[in-house]
Amino acid sequence: MLRDFQTVLKKLHLKVTPKRxxxxxxxxxxxxxLSPEEVWRKLRxxxxxxxxxxxxRNLEELAQGDVISKVTHPNRQxxxxxxxxxxxxxHFICLSCRTVEDIDFCMFRELEKRVKxxxxxxxxxxxxxxxxxxxxxxxxxxxxxx
Amino acid sequence: MLRDFQTVLKKLHLKVTPKRxxxxxxxxxxxxxLSPEEVWRKLRxxxxxxxxxxxxRNLEELAQGDVISKVTHPNRQxxxxxxxxxxxxxHFICLSCRTVEDIDFCMFRELEKRVKxxxxxxxxxxxxxxxxxxxxxxxxxxxxxx
DNA sequence: TGCATTAATAGAAATGGTTTCTATTTACAT
DNA sequence: ATGTAAATAGAAACCATTTCTATTAATGCA
Numbered sequence: 403m404l405r406d407f408q409t410v411l412k413k414l415h416l417k418v419t420p421k422r423x424x425x426x427x428x429x430x431x432x433x434x435x436l437s438p439e440e441v442w443r444k445l446r447x448x449x450x451x452x453x454x455x456x457x458x459r460n461l462e463e464l465a466q467g468d469v470i471s472k473v474t475h476p477n478r479q480x481x482x483x484x485x486x487x488x489x490x491x492x493h494f495i496c497l498s499c500r501t502v503e504d505i506d507f508c509m510f511r512e513l514e515k516r517v518k519x520x521x522x523x524x525x526x527x528x529x530x531x532x533x534x535x536x537x538x539x540x541x542x543x544x545x546x547x548x
Numbered sequence: 549m550l551r552d553f554q555t556v557l558k559k560l561h562l563k564v565t566p567k568r569x570x571x572x573x574x575x576x577x578x579x580x581x582l583s584p585e586e587v588w589r590k591l592r593x594x595x596x597x598x599x600x601x602x603x604x605r606n607l608e609e610l611a612q613g614d615v616i617s618k619v620t621h622p623n624r625q626x627x628x629x630x631x632x633x634x635x636x637x638x639h640f641i642c643l644s645c646r647t648v649e650d651i652d653f654c655m656f657r658e659l660e661k662r663v664k665x666x667x668x669x670x671x672x673x674x675x676x677x678x679x680x681x682x683x684x685x686x687x688x689x690x691x692x693x694x
Numbered sequence: 695t696g697c698a699t700t701a702a703t704a705g706a707a708a709t710g711g712t713t714t715c716t717a718t719t720t721a722c723a724t
Numbered sequence: 725a726t727g728t729a730a731a732t733a734g735a736a737a738c739c740a741t742t743t744c745t746a747t748t749a750a751t752g753c754a
Contacts, residue, residue, distance in 0.1 A: 417701060417750050439740085453704050458741065460702090480740085503667055521640055521649055563721050563730060585711085599733050604712065606731095626711085 414467040424448055425460050426469070435473050435483035560613040570594055571606050572615070580647050581619050581629035 407426050408418050416422065428444045429436065436444075442457045461482045465472040473481045514525045553572050554564050562568065574590045575582065582590075588603045607628045611618040619627040640649045660671045 415701095419702065419750070421703080437740095451704070453706095454740095455705085455742075456703055503669070517640055523640060523649070525640075561730095565721070565731065567732080583711095597733065599735095600711095601713070601734085602732055 410467075410469055414463070414469070416463060416467070421445065421449060421452060421456060422460055422464075425457065426464070429470055429483055432483065435481040437481050441482070556613075556615055560609070560615070562609060562613070567591065567595060567598060567602060568606055568610075571603065572610070575616055575629055578629065581617075581627040583627050587628070 407423055411418050411422060424445055425441060428441055438457050438461055439454065441461065442452065442454050445452050445457060461470065461472075461480075464470045465482060470482050473483065517523050517525050553569055557564050557568060570591055571587060574587055584603050584607055585600065587607065588598065588600050591598050591603060607616065607618075610616045611628060616628050619629065663669050663671050
């Protein structure tokens with residue numbers, strides 16, 4: 403598993419540092435997305451002297467390299483999470499517990515076509531975030547979010 | 549036209565102030581989205597003593613009331629724009645000139661259904677931003693954004 | 695294995711968009 | 725007209741994020 407991360411980092415021309423590996427491990431072991439500060443707090447359990455700028459820098463580099471994903475929450479904070487599925491897909495984000503699930507179906511082939519036909523424009527990128535309540539949270543406190 | 553805005557504001561239990569009307573006029577006369585600061589700069593041409601917090605407060609209130617729309621750009625700044633089409637729709641945003649066009653077709657009935665079926669979750673809201681190049685910009689400098 | 699090179703890091707400081715606070719002014723219902 | 729509740733100006737605070745610089749660490753190569 404460590405070997406995998408090392409290969410990934412080398413491909414991105416990033417040096418394999420203990421902190422980088424630890425950040426990847428932290429995100430990998432979470433099923434919810436984490437803010438840079440949350441990652442930092444976890445990282446400090448292993449490295450008492452790690453700085454928050456280091457976390458920001460690493461998260462951004464890893465996001466640039468498509469190793470992790472970056473999410474902007476409605477509160478406008480950045481959140482990052484590790485993403486095991488490298489292919490194009492979208493995310494279902496639970497507003498209650500922050501669990502992220504992949505949405506495997508994508509309707510954007512269709513979208514691209516219609517933007518071209520109807521607006522004569524070209525799609526370069528899109529951001530789709532689907533916010534809602536996951537299975538678990540619907541059971542737990544479904545009525546409070548009705 | 550002023551009458552329309554007045555009605556809208558009253559429905560939202562917002563007082564009809566000259567600055568509020570001016571902000572609506574400014575956004576209405578723009579076909580691109582504006583940052584709070586850009587709105588403020590334009591507003592100061594009419595009201596030399598208007599403060600930036602006033603602009604933020606008003607934009608937020610108007611966005612809450614669905615009179616204008618709020619966009620988060622990839623650079624993470626807030627942008628607001630006036631939205632003539634009150635029904636549910638999405639936006640095609642030109643990366644070059646910031647023009648916003650409405651996308652009238654929506655594939656989210658389908659999405660909701662599949663989130664329910666496949667993830668057993670419930671969609672509460674979604675954010676879709678489609679970034680690209682509009683007709684005009686494709687013609688103007690199509691090759692530089694290839 | 696040791697050295698040179700270049701990236702990565704810590705820590706402090708700055709940045710800058712956004713929000714809060716308080717006194718004052720304004721809109722508007724009665 | 726007048727009372728009251730909302731809106732505003734201006735200053736200050738906030739706080740997530742970024743920048744800066746000296747230092748440390750990883751990697752390529754002899």
